[in-house]
Amino acid sequence: MHAVIQQAMASSAVKGRLPSSLVAGGTMLLLLGGAALLAPLVTSYDPNAQNFDALLQAPSSAHPFGTDNFGRDVLTRVLYGAGIDLRIGVLAVIFPFLFGSLAGAVAGYSGGWVDAVVMRTVDVITAVPFLVLVIAVVAFLGPGEVNIFLAIGGVGWVTYSRLVRSEVLREKQLEYVAAARALGFRRSRIIVGHILLNAIPSAVIFAASDVVLIILTTAALGFLGLGIRPPAPEWGMMIAEGREFLSGGWWVATMPGFACMYTGLAFILLGDGVADLLRVRGQ
């Protein structure tokens, strides 16, 4: 699997300079993050202020992204929503990344029954389609940001463990590990010190695209009515709410959709760039 991902990220890398995709992705994200942080300064509207005299107005100079079915300014909501989605995307990937990588590393290095237990657990969780399991867990826990973290985290860590485990298995056989053991280094030192450091890059690359998946999953949950509590301007919920108005108010759902696309693209470029960087450095 890791070979597949590495191949997927292939692009031209120039030694000595930062990969162009990294720069592009990073810049896009900085712009987005900046806009999200500075939102209160950029727009004068309150994202939740309802104006029943200005329902579903087309984009204009007063409302560059138009207004929604409550008269709320869509641009403002998209900017404030950037904060929410970025936060969810980045935070919801940290736990799976850390826990999953660790579990995978331990499983891969230890082998034996530890490996069997971890991997069978992973198999069980993987057996059920990701989205379905997340839906079930969110239905169990109830709506809200924290529960979405828990659901995605509780289900999403498995891919990282598979990834890191196969990397660790590969590294285990390399010469330097045998050398280190011969030299008397403790097992844990070997795991953390050498193996993990070499195995982590794949996980990092995957994490970048995983953020995209998380943002889309959150949007999907919003689409199914299991998302963040309204009236929060989360993009997925905005698309779901705007679904009704695709003919008479296409901007309500389209703008957050474009924002999603922009963010997703940024993270993918970032992931590509990091992959290039690590590959170049590694050589």
Add this chain to the structure above:
Amino acid sequence: MALLTYATKRVGQTLPVALLVTILIFLLIKLLPGDPASAILGDRASDAAVRALHQQWGLDRPLWQQYATYMNNLATGNLGQSLRYRTPVVDLLPRRMGVTLFLVIYSMLLSVVIAVPLAVIAAANRDRWPDQLVRGLITLPLASPPFWIGILLLIVFALRLRWFPAAGYGEGFVGHLRYLFLPALTLSNAFTAVLTRNLRSSLIDVQQTTFVDFARAKGLTYRDVQVRHVLRAALLPIVTLIGVRLSYAIGGSVIIETVFALPGLGSWMVDSIMARDYMVVQTLTLTFAIGAMLINLATDLVYPLLDPRVRMG
């Protein structure tokens, strides 16, 4: 012979996992707040009526007993009854499964049909503008919410242009092809992107190896080299990816089936979770689990056949 023992070993490992899956889902769905009786009877049902249904369905017995009954039924081939539709699950399953399989396979075929030419163009023009364009184009849908893309396609191709129908499954094979084109296209986006990138890298890698130069030295035309050697060697990642993507695709079909109102497994699964139709959820989960494991097994078995360099196990 080695293949057979390997396959048997893997199947043997699958069974305990499947068992654990049933327990996990059983607990999860039973612990969800709300119950099917009041969901089905509606807000206005009396408490007595709700209790009566609970009794009839055996929902008032302790959890472990319900699980035992479920497993017992499973062993005798009884997949349970859909509480909502008052029909055995096994009666409703084939049609739903047919819809989802059609959709998923259709979308994978579309992916291959779209990805192969794109990858060839990109690889042939490496780092020049066609390559950049292709890579940019395929990334965009990858970053977008699938239901959003689906709805846009609906509006443009079903409503404005009237080229395709808006919802449902249609009759007959050709009917299915028409009705499922837009949903399959929406579902294919992610796979197309990954496949194109992969295929492109494989093509580039293979192009650079010596045996291609050797073949060309022998006098084969460029076209022959492309088609015969390069593509065949690049088939490997496709096979691996299909295995992985198939189970993702089933999950992805959930949203697509909802948007296009397709009566498939994905939408049925979500509806049943919402309606707390326990038996359906359990049976479907088991179906998914076994299906996913079989696909993984199949992929692992086929891989070494294609590439003798890879060892099994």
Add this chain to the structure above:
Amino acid sequence: MRRLHMVLASTIALAFALAGSSPSPNVSGQQFKKVIRFGVNRGAENLDPVTQDANPDIWAFMQIYQQLVRVNIKGDGFDPDLAERWTTSADGKTWTFFLRRDARFSNGDPVKAGDVVWSLKRAHDVKGPWQWALEPVQEIAARDDSTVVITLKEPWAPFLADVSLFSNSVMSEKVFKDAKQDQISNKPVGSGPFMLVEWKKGEELVMKANPNYFEKGLPKTPELHLRYIPDDNARIIAVQSGEVDGIDYPPFSRVAELKRDSRLQMQLNPSTAVSHLSLNIREAPLNNVKVRQALAYATDRYAIVRAVCFGYCTPATTFLPMTTPYFNKTAKGYTRDLAKAQQLLTESGLKTPLNLKLLYRSGDAVQEPTAVALKAMWAKIGVNLELEPLDRAAATQRYRANQFQVNISGWTNDIPDPSQLGAYELGYTESQSYHSGYQTKEMDDLLARGLREINPEKRREIYYKIQEVALRDSPLIWLYYAPYTIAINKKMTGFVQMATGPWIFKNVTVGE
């Protein structure tokens, strides 16, 4: 060269196949379609009149089953159905129904008094959601094959309305006497204009004309398909592109656009629906009537109608839907008055900000905008409304267990009489007054009198008083009356929707 021809030919053939075809014309030469295709947003699950409780079920089996009498289209009176005429005894306790002799079930059997007796006894005995309708009945008997005599415990004002309820559909005794519940739910056999032919659950319900239906020449179109298309966009596209000939529940947000569509006829049919909030008055702060009244005054119904119905609903005044008999047209109800609301809140003695939680079904296209609008409105009088969206099953459970403070809900009258809603919403016994916990002797007395007062004028007075008291005590906040939205192809004629909801397809024709 030959290969090229073959490729070209098959490509063209494929193209034609994919281009699709329009429905084949009627063989007899008329220009009407043979099949009505109707898109619905919720699929039927249980076609047993006695045990089901969902509009999709009811509206589907109402094509198949008949009752003794039927509610007229306006929703304020009764038409004969299986009973040609009926009489009441002088003391009001005995009702005699004379059945028509030419009614037949779809399997050819004539509809006899025995079938009526069996069906009504079952409706009376089975613990279903409609048992209340036959509660005052003491005895049901068949005097002969065409006469049914029903004796009541006491004179009952809404009895005819109760008997017309769809749960009192007449089913074939012979077919269902020893049948299991599954058969009753899945294989209806009725005497109505249509009969069930095929049912792909969750997909499509296929009905064909009942060859033994007593109204000659009906139904005008021999086949009816109810197609389940839950997604609003997909359903609208389906009717716009001609996939289906009509749909139900296009959302209010699309009404203006559909009105402008030259292919379609956009209908807003009067309904017996009312949307409201249940307030859990068992605990503070909602146990204080001044708080409830303050909230009622702070609610801007016009704004909710704009936000939720895009202006196509009517703000509610009393607890009754406006099509109900004895609805008080002059009652003012609660109009938005922030000053008064503030004053009441101060009088209540409670400090602001007041924290309340609103329970509703997540993702619901009506409940969610209502919730969002309310949050902003009530904030203006210092109420902090926290929104609690839960999925349907979870929300239902919390609601039934009274674990909520404010809950969004709605009601549709199933009979043209105020007694059904009065009992359910204000009379505690059936639903703890919509789970608000409201129960007063004054109201109980009024409701009991309303059920027994036969004189229409006196009955009107009673129900006017009930409406007044309900407004004063405000255990619920009534929001608006919503019409049914229907969009049908202009070529469809004869479509009618009753105020209580069911569609009537027997007179429908769809032009090619």
